[in-house]
Amino acid sequence: MNQQKISVKVSRVQQLSPTIKMFEFIAQDAQLSTFSAGSHVTVHMDEAGIRRAYSLISDPKRPQHYRISVLRDEQSKGGSAYMHDSVVEGDELHLSPAENFFPLVQDVTCKHILVAGGIGITPFMSYLYELEAAGMDFELHYCFRDGANAAYVNELRERVGQRLHVYDNALDQHLSIEQLVKGQDKNSHLYVCGPQPLINAVIEQGNAHLGEKQVHFENFGAVASTGSSFEVHFQRSGFSLEIGEGTSILQAIEDDKRIAIECLCRNGVCGTCETSILEGEADHRDHYLDDDERAAQKTMMLCVSRAKGQRLVLDI
CATH class of the missing domain: 3.10.20.30 (Beta-grasp domain)
Incomplete structure (x- = not known):
């Protein structure tokens, strides 16, 4: 991990849903840097002795501010609870510089299919800027348990239009990953971010129908966890x-x-x-x-x- 820290001020906090807050940061001492779509920053919550990584949702090429969205996890060991309960506008925090282990493939000749589950929508918010700027063909499939707790649905409908496909499980709307993947051109790139069962299902179907090289997920380096018991x-x-x-x-x-x-x-x-x-x-x-x-x-x-x-x- 990059050990350098950037001093930032919390310029805005917005409640997006009962369980999700948006945090906006502006630099204190130096200008924030541009980043690539899919990047994340690590937020240093020094008072609590906690560091957590969050995807950047703002425009990669316009770094006047950085924005992240944080889901309050009731099982939290402190990170999301601290952000929701303790961080307010005007607070000073530190961020590690943006890093990217989930980049968008820069290919304008093929289609890009994005599959998000719940808070897994966050890296795709920055993807949209690059996809739209380059005129790439794409569609976004956004799954969530309950529309009342989902973020950015209305904004995405206005921004993406017919390229957005929403699946509200509370309304008995469910994505068939097999059907989605089978209907894609073999050169399509498939991306997924969300709960592990969704990631696993997309990887399985993507590998079977498109091939491993066309499937992308938030894999921060293939680290094997095998060895002696x-x-x-x-x-x-x-x-x-x-x-x-x-x-x-x-x-x-x-x-x-x-x-x-x-x-x-x-x-x-x-x-x-x-x-x-x-x-x-x-x-x-x-x-x-x-x-x-x-x-x-x-x-x-x-x-x-x-x-x-x-x-x-x-x-x-």
Whole structure:
């Protein structure tokens, strides 16, 4: 992760839905930089000792301000709750410079199909600027559980028009991913961001009908979470799990269902699942901690990192 920090002021906060807020930042000391569509910034919530990555939703070529949208997650370990409850207009925060692990393919000769689930709409908000500026052919498929809690629906209808397809599950509207993908030209590029089951389904159908090179998802680097099995003891929860050779700690926790863990990227970049190590050493495989933080062995990312030895004790 880029360790440089940008000092910013919160210039606007807007409640987009009962569970989603938009935050706008302006630079304090220097001008913000342009970025590419799909980029994210890491917000440093220094008072709470928290860092979280959020997709930029503003115009990449007009960096007078940066904007992000934050979903309040009731399972939050602090990041989204802090943003919603503690951050107000006029506050000063720090951001890491924009980075992009989910770029738009710059190909004007083919169609671009965007599939968003819930708050996964956010990276596509910046995509639209580049798609429209280059005159690319595209369509956006936006799925959500309940229209009352969805963001940007009306704005997208006005902006995208007939290229927007909305699926409100509360109204029994559901996207058939297989039908969508089967009907596309083989040269089409397919993108997805949202809940993991949606990502998995789009990848499966996209790989089968378009090929792996045409399918894009918010993969922050292919970090394998395979290796020797080991035991993890969750100190505060009072139980242990055996982590198999092909399973991550996060996957084991989700399969067990006794603990709820927030994780945005699932690939060791966003820092959402950062957890304190009480005993043992981690085999760090993330892109979030710097070399000194890894050597200190104080925290680890549950989505990708493993144990160096046979046992870890974590502060969960």
